[in-house]
Amino acid sequence: MPKIHDVDQLNTLHLDVLREIGNIGSGNATTALAKLINKKIDMGVPKVNVLEFKHVADLLGGADTEVIGILFNLSGDITGMMMFVLDQRSARILVNLLMGREVHDDEAFTDLDLSALQEIGNILAGSYLSSLASLTNLKIAPSIPYMAQDMAGAILSVPAIEFGKIGDKALFIETEFIEGHDQVSGYFILIPEMTSFNKILNALGVWS
Amino acid sequence: MDQKMMIKVGMADLNTSKYPGVLTTLGLGSCVGITLYDPIEKIGGLAHVMLPDSTQIRDNQNKAKFADTGTIQLVEEMTKIGAKKNRLVAKLAGGAQMFAFQQTNDLMRIGERNVLATKKILGELGIPIVAEDTGANYGRTIELHTHNGVLLIKTIGKGIKEI
Numbered sequence: 027m028p029k030i031h032d033v034d035q036l037n038t039l040h041l042d043v044l045r046e047i048g049n050i051g052s053g054n055a056t057t058a059l060a061k062l063i064n065k066k067i068d069m070g071v072p073k074v075n076v077l078e079f080k081h082v083a084d085l086l087g088g089a090d091t092e093v094i095g096i097l098f099n100l101s102g103d104i105t106g107m108m109m110f111v112l113d114q115r116s117a118r119i120l121v122n123l124l125m126g127r128e129v130h131d132d133e134a135f136t137d138l139d140l141s142a143l144q145e146i147g148n149i150l151a152g153s154y155l156s157s158l159a160s161l162t163n164l165k166i167a168p169s170i171p172y173m174a175q176d177m178a179g180a181i182l183s184v185p186a187i188e189f190g191k192i193g194d195k196a197l198f199i200e201t202e203f204i205e206g207h208d209q210v211s212g213y214f215i216l217i218p219e220m221t222s223f224n225k226i227l228n229a230l231g232v233w234s
Numbered sequence: 235m236d237q238k239m240m241i242k243v244g245m246a247d248l249n250t251s252k253y254p255g256v257l258t259t260l261g262l263g264s265c266v267g268i269t270l271y272d273p274i275e276k277i278g279g280l281a282h283v284m285l286p287d288s289t290q291i292r293d294n295q296n297k298a299k300f301a302d303t304g305t306i307q308l309v310e311e312m313t314k315i316g317a318k319k320n321r322l323v324a325k326l327a328g329g330a331q332m333f334a335f336q337q338t339n340d341l342m343r344i345g346e347r348n349v350l351a352t353k354k355i356l357g358e359l360g361i362p363i364v365a366e367d368t369g370a371n372y373g374r375t376i377e378l379h380t381h382n383g384v385l386l387i388k389t390i391g392k393g394i395k396e397i
Contacts, residue, residue, distance in 0.1 A: 032293070032325055079284065079299070080244025085257040089260030092390050097333055112380045179245070179261020180373025183284070184332050186245060187344055190284040194246070194296050200240055 028041040030223045033076055033195045040223070041074045041112035044199055048072030050161055051154035052201035052214045058153040059203065062146065063123040070202035077196055082179075082186045085198065086111055088214065097148030097172045097184065104226065106219040107185045108155065110147045110213035111178075117143055119210045128157055135175075144171040152154070154214055160218030185217040192220050237273040240377075246280035246299040250311045257378040262328035264345035266352050266368070267376045268305055269325045270361065271383040272317035279312045281305065284346070285352030301351035308357060324356050325385040325397055326366040327376045334371075345369065365397035 030036060036044075049072050053114040083089030093118045098108045112126070118131050121139045123142065124146065148171050158160065159166045174181055189196035199216040216227065235337055243249045251257050253276035259267050262282065267319040270279040281304040285291065297303040329349035346390045349368045356363055365373070368386050377386040388394050 077294075078244075080243055081248035083261050090373075099335060127370075169335065171334050174332045174371075176263075176332065177261035177375065178372035180263030180330065180332055183245065183261070183263035183265050187284050190246065190299055191291055193293050194299070213315075 030056050033192045033197050044074045046203050049198040051158045053216055054157040055150040056203050061139040065205050068204045072201040075104055075198045082182050082196055086178040093178045094175045095181040096152050098168040102167040104164055104166045104222040107214040108151050108174045116210040116212050135173040144173055147171045243280045243282050245260040245282055246284050247288050248298040248308050252277050253380045255380050260375045262374045263302055263332045266328040266348040269378040270322045272321045274381050275316050277317040278378045279308045280378050282309045286347045304315040304353045311375045322361050326360050327387055331371050369372045
């Protein structure tokens with residue numbers, strides 16, 4: 027069985043498989059979100075971004091854009107990180123929808139708001155990962171959610187550093203979702219570690 | 235500030251500039267922004283390093299990725315355009331722990347390790363650290379102004395400061 031050691035070794039077929047994983051995972055997460063807030067949610071086509079580190083920070087609309095990132099460490103057969111990222115405004119609207127309130131965009135989040143956001147992250151990551159686990163028959167256990175509200179570049183530096191240990195590029199499987207009426211938009215980002223690529227590709231029969 | 239004079243430095247990247255350039259890097263998290271300045275020639279340099287130690291990593295082609303090799307290369311690039319090594323002074327920013335889990339595990343305290351490694355290599359090179367804004371749990375955007383060596387640090391919700 028061939029082994030992938032570096033992001034650069036992934037060919038078109040491998041990238042297609044990863045894109046399909048993003049499609050299935052975020053499809054399930056989008057459905058979960060739609061049920062949660064009882065709204066129709068559109069999902070963009072997943073992108074597999076293979077980026078040099080100097081371009082990583084541009085991923086979410088600029089390195090100094092303020093975003094909310096909810097991060098999960100993944101353990102089990104697939105290791106790495108999963109992130110759910112929202113801009114400030116979308117996060118506010120999402121919390122309002124969930125709590126049935128009207129709070130203005132500019133207001134800071136209360137502890138309860140932040141806790142609600144973490145729980146949304148938890149539910150969405152859970153549905154993303156469980157569909158991925160049943161597809162591949164691999165175990166994936168997410169950690170508790172960790173949240174940070176800060177510059178996109180600063181938040182993305184955390185997974186980027188993990189890739190920095192093994193190579194000069196990072197791979198993000200990224201899906202945008204949009205709720206039409208209130209224009210909530212955000213991203214699901216799956217960041218598998220290199221050893222997990224081999225397991226995923228193997229489990230899906232890419233090398234059989 | 236005239237946008238033309240702004241020189242952007244990305245993650246795992248470095249650059250230098252003579253007066254009147256301004257070197258900037260956006261959204262430093264656990265990475266460290268190492269800035270060096272020659273006050274006589276008004277030459278500045280900025281490296282955005284991700285990891286502490288190139289000798290611990292197999293694939294270490296990109297020197298700007300590491301605190302040790304990044305600092306050495308930054309000094310080289312600056313001397314090429316006329317800076318004198320014995321006049322250089324350093325200012326550091328970044329090295330935050332963005333997520334709480336990074337505080338629990340020694341291996342995950344990458345921001346802190348990046349800062350320590352940077353101080354070690356600067357010590358070995360005999361370059362004094364005149365100011366720093368490192369650690370804590372928030373991101374930083376920095377600008378090194380070559381006309382006076384001031385390092386401007388912008389944050390979200392934590393204000394702006396000059397060091």
